[in-house]
Amino acid sequence: MAGPLRDDVRDCSTPHHVGHLVTRTGEAVTTTRYGRPEAVLVSAEAYEELRQLRRDRDRRRVTELAAADERGETTWTRSPARSRQELVDGLGDALDL
Known part of the structure; x- marks a missing residue:
């Protein structure tokens, strides 16, 4: 199991990492494309x-x-x-x- 989520961790380069981030923090994550919001990932x-x-x-x-x-x-x-x-x-x- 991974350690606690650190504030300095920003590498969510794969969907698995982003999903893991949403699951662990319980907060929505906005994905961007070319600096513009494209999607928001939320918990189930x-x-x-x-x-x-x-x-x-x-x-x-x-x-x-x-x-x-x-x-x-x-x-x-x-x-x-x-x-x-x-x-x-x-x-x-x-x-x-």
């Missing part, structure tokens, strides 16, 4: 929490849209889905179906 627990927050947000939004539709208020919404099946799956997940 933090990722699951983010997924739950997104599902909760989606449920609220779908509920609001359904209520507006029942009131006869025509509303439009955009979806990042790239296919009809992806849209159906997203709605099913948002509605807990």
Whole structure:
């Protein structure tokens, strides 16, 4: 087993090293490309929490849209889905179906 994480260790040249860093520190790590942020690596627990927050947000939004539709208020919404099946799956997940 490796020793304690040192502040002066910055060589995370492989995904294994970066994953190990995230696991040991419990903090998010931002990867950059050409000096610009490209991705953020988070722990599995933090990722699951983010997924739950997104599902909760989606449920609220779908509920609001359904209520507006029942009131006869025509509303439009955009979806990042790239296919009809992806849209159906997203709605099913948002509605807990």
